[in-house]
Amino acid sequence: MGKKTTIYDIAEKLNITAATVSRALNGNSKISEKTRKLVNDTAKEMNYEQNKLALALKSGKSFNVGVIVPRIDTNFFASVIRGIEDELHPNGYHVIICQTHDQENLEIENINSLLNAQVDGILMSISNSKLETNQHFQKLLKKGVPLIFFDRKKDIAGVSSVTIDDFKGAYEATQHLIDQGCKRIAHYSSNRDILIFKNRYLGYKQAIIDNGLEFDETLVIETISKIIEGRKITKQLLAMKNPPDAIFSVSDFTALGAIEEIKAHGLKIPEDISVVGFSNEPFTRFMELSISSVDQSPIEMGRISAQVFLEEANNSKKIKSEKQVVLSPELIIRDSSLKSKVLVDN
Amino acid sequence: MGKKTTIYDIAEKLNITAATVSRALNGNSKISEKTRKLVNDTAKEMNYEQNKLALALKSGKSFNVGVIVPRIDTNFFASVIRGIEDELHPNGYHVIICQTHDQENLEIENINSLLNAQVDGILMSISNSKLETNQHFQKLLKKGVPLIFFDRKKDIAGVSSVTIDDFKGAYEATQHLIDQGCKRIAHYSSNRDILIFKNRYLGYKQAIIDNGLEFDETLVIETISKIIEGRKITKQLLAMKNPPDAIFSVSDFTALGAIEEIKAHGLKIPEDISVVGFSNEPFTRFMELSISSVDQSPIEMGRISAQVFLEEANNSKKIKSEKQVVLSPELIIRDSSLKSKVLVDN
DNA sequence: CTGTTAGCGCGTTCAC
DNA sequence: GTGAACGCGCTAACAG
Numbered sequence: 001m002g003k004k005t006t007i008y009d010i011a012e013k014l015n016i017t018a019a020t021v022s023r024a025l026n027g028n029s030k031i032s033e034k035t036r037k038l039v040n041d042t043a044k045e046m047n048y049e050q051n052k053l054a055l056a057l058k059s060g061k062s063f064n065v066g067v068i069v070p071r072i073d074t075n076f077f078a079s080v081i082r083g084i085e086d087e088l089h090p091n092g093y094h095v096i097i098c099q100t101h102d103q104e105n106l107e108i109e110n111i112n113s114l115l116n117a118q119v120d121g122i123l124m125s126i127s128n129s130k131l132e133t134n135q136h137f138q139k140l141l142k143k144g145v146p147l148i149f150f151d152r153k154k155d156i157a158g159v160s161s162v163t164i165d166d167f168k169g170a171y172e173a174t175q176h177l178i179d180q181g182c183k184r185i186a187h188y189s190s191n192r193d194i195l196i197f198k199n200r201y202l203g204y205k206q207a208i209i210d211n212g213l214e215f216d217e218t219l220v221i222e223t224i225s226k227i228i229e230g231r232k233i234t235k236q237l238l239a240m241k242n243p244p245d246a247i248f249s250v251s252d253f254t255a256l257g258a259i260e261e262i263k264a265h266g267l268k269i270p271e272d273i274s275v276v277g278f279s280n281e282p283f284t285r286f287m288e289l290s291i292s293s294v295d296q297s298p299i300e301m302g303r304i305s306a307q308v309f310l311e312e313a314n315n316s317k318k319i320k321s322e323k324q325v326v327l328s329p330e331l332i333i334r335d336s337s338l339k340s341k342v343l344v345d346n
Numbered sequence: 347m348g349k350k351t352t353i354y355d356i357a358e359k360l361n362i363t364a365a366t367v368s369r370a371l372n373g374n375s376k377i378s379e380k381t382r383k384l385v386n387d388t389a390k391e392m393n394y395e396q397n398k399l400a401l402a403l404k405s406g407k408s409f410n411v412g413v414i415v416p417r418i419d420t421n422f423f424a425s426v427i428r429g430i431e432d433e434l435h436p437n438g439y440h441v442i443i444c445q446t447h448d449q450e451n452l453e454i455e456n457i458n459s460l461l462n463a464q465v466d467g468i469l470m471s472i473s474n475s476k477l478e479t480n481q482h483f484q485k486l487l488k489k490g491v492p493l494i495f496f497d498r499k500k501d502i503a504g505v506s507s508v509t510i511d512d513f514k515g516a517y518e519a520t521q522h523l524i525d526q527g528c529k530r531i532a533h534y535s536s537n538r539d540i541l542i543f544k545n546r547y548l549g550y551k552q553a554i555i556d557n558g559l560e561f562d563e564t565l566v567i568e569t570i571s572k573i574i575e576g577r578k579i580t581k582q583l584l585a586m587k588n589p590p591d592a593i594f595s596v597s598d599f600t601a602l603g604a605i606e607e608i609k610a611h612g613l614k615i616p617e618d619i620s621v622v623g624f625s626n627e628p629f630t631r632f633m634e635l636s637i638s639s640v641d642q643s644p645i646e647m648g649r650i651s652a653q654v655f656l657e658e659a660n661n662s663k664k665i666k667s668e669k670q671v672v673l674s675p676e677l678i679i680r681d682s683s684l685k686s687k688v689l690v691d692n
Numbered sequence: 693c694t695g696t697t698a699g700c701g702c703g704t705t706c707a708c
Numbered sequence: 709g710t711g712a713a714c715g716c717g718c719t720a721a722c723a724g
Contacts, residue, residue, distance in 0.1 A: 019703080019704080022704085032709060049461065050701090053402050055701080055702060057403050060716080064463075072424050073424040074424075097442075114440075116397065118399045286632070287629075362694075366693090369693095377693065377694080694724085696721100699720095702715100703716100704713100706713090707711085708709105
């Protein structure tokens with residue numbers, strides 16, 4: 001059945017050679033207007049369609065890019081991917097999705113697999129695992145395949161990245177809590193080998209210090225981004241003899257867990273304890289007690305990552321100019337941290 | 347720099363032929379254990395990696411499948427894609443993502459584009475547009491490329507599909523509202539050219555009729571899945587002289603809009619008006635006033651879609667046996683429709 | 693067991 | 709302007 005028609009088929013029908021067909025189809029200048037039209041017409045007639053695979057093999061460009069994320073079914077990553085696809089599609093690229101489930105072995109496997117598939121570049125957020133191997137990244141660089149980190153990055157020479165200013169986002173969130181009168185602010189952190197979490201920690205710490213408050217390391221807790229974990233550590237925190245009056249979390253999910261636990265203890269938010277999360281996941285807005293959070297403009301982040309890739313792809317020969325794009329975070333103040341309603345202007 | 351090493355490179359180094367290398371690498375039975383080991387070792391040594399593109403051109407299998415969705419940054423579609431990727435990755439397939447933004451021209455373009463990329467199959471949810479062309483689907487069938495619809499499907503001979511029993515989901519949701527004592531139940535519908543919306547409408551209608559309630563067509567409103575649209579139509583509904591006492595919406599987003607609008611009018615949920623949505627988006631659970639909804643088990647739907655594809659891909663020669671998988675929906679009862687707290691068992 | 697040849701579909705030299 | 713020949717990297721068919 002559906003045998004695909006090639007340029008040879010149409011060449012044969014027209015008693016010309018495949019090369020001529022190829023030239024006509026690609027708008028080569030030195031071809032007679034007559035045969036060009038003839039070729040184009042019969043091509044359409046025979047439902048000819050270019051086999052991009054053959055083109056890719058020949059040219060070395062597959063027009064596929066790989067996108068590697070921990071998982072796709074979270075609003076942040078799905079939105080970044082949306083941005084990437086929106087930007088790359090008009091440029092003729094396809095987006096191949098891979099998930100690491102935060103396992104480094106899968107991260108390595110995915111990179112190899114994409115490499116074998118001859119992708120023209122890889123855009124990724126690194127997995128949250130403690131291993132310290134950069135070999136798989138170096139391999140990409142050696143092969144000259146553009147690599148762009150978004151959000152979760154490592155500092156590697158020659159690798160571009162697109163992130164938000166996590167330090168600033170954390171600093172502003174913490175400052176906001178301090179402005180609301182909070183004095184003992186806990187910080188729910190995560191694996192600080194990953195720069196975004198390290199920077200959020202540093203921003204938090206700096207704001208505490210700049211405001212002359214006491215920095216208490218016991219209020220910094222490392223956890224993973226799950227509601228249940230948020231509940232767990234909050235329960236522990238509330239059992240302290242001197243519990244915090246605010247929580248700044250690097251994750252909206254742990255922030256949500258915190259809120260659930262705080263309520264379960266009969267405490268009031270934000271009066272007794274204020275809460276600010278990070279990522280501006282959709283649910284933070286929809287909740288009756290909406291959660292303050294730091295927006296990372298994920299779609300924008302995706303678009304820009306794609307643009308950085310396109311630049312590198314087009315400058316292939318030139319010096320590998322690593323580019324570090326830093327977007328500005330936006331603190332969204334909502335019910336969970338707004339004690340004085342007077343301040344609201346919207 | 348990073349020139350990729352081919353089987354010719356390693357053949358040259360070993361003074362054998364490329365074919366032998368290929369055989370050795372692929373575990374061909376008739377090859378001496380000695381040269382096999384030799385080849386494998388030097389392959390590793392030279393960092394050889396198979397070029398899947400050449401393989402694809404030769405074999406006609408790209409080990410890429412296309413997934414087309416209206417948009418990726420919604421929990422439902424992201425979760426389906428997660429399920430697809432989880433299932434296809436271990437089988438060596440890559441997943442290429444395309445978005446239609448609910449525009450049929452983009453749907454057609456994406457199919458053509460994926461076809462040119464020689465994908466081994468396409469899994470998709472059709473776009474919500476009113477056009478009636480099936481040509482692009484027929485084209486796939488003619489070319490023998492497996493096509494699988496998930497969720498938003500059309501009935502086309504030869505095309506498999508994976509959906510939930512939308513009729514049942516809608517029927518149960520409506521029955522639940524009736525059980526709660528509701529008598530005038532509005533239905534927020536959508537483009538009923540798409541079967542899932544048609545079937546939800548039919549399930550709703552049947553439940554009304556089976557319970558001997560009056561079926562009022564003016565309570566059926568067609569809209570699109572946006573919060574703001576939910577607010578709009580709810581405002582109109584509340585202005586009726588005989589407003590409804592319940593709303594069953596095919597979308598969680600319009601359900602959310604409805605809730606916002608109902609509250610803005612000072613009415614109580616679920617006492618004055620009960621609300622049930624559809625899809626079980628995450629925010630429905632997290633809200634203080636949680637929203638009842640019908641779960642579609644999207645990850646499972648993705649996994650099964652992938653399995654159906656795998657079956658078809660492996661039975662390529664046999665009769666095109668279209669397979670219609672129908673999953674069972676699950677009604678999740680939450681605050682927005684539960685008047686009698688006594689009934690709660692969880 | 694291994695070498696030779698050929699072809700997947702395309703674009704691109706180099707001639708004419 | 710167009711044809712002939714070649715190569716991208718790989719595997720399968722046919723030798724031997």
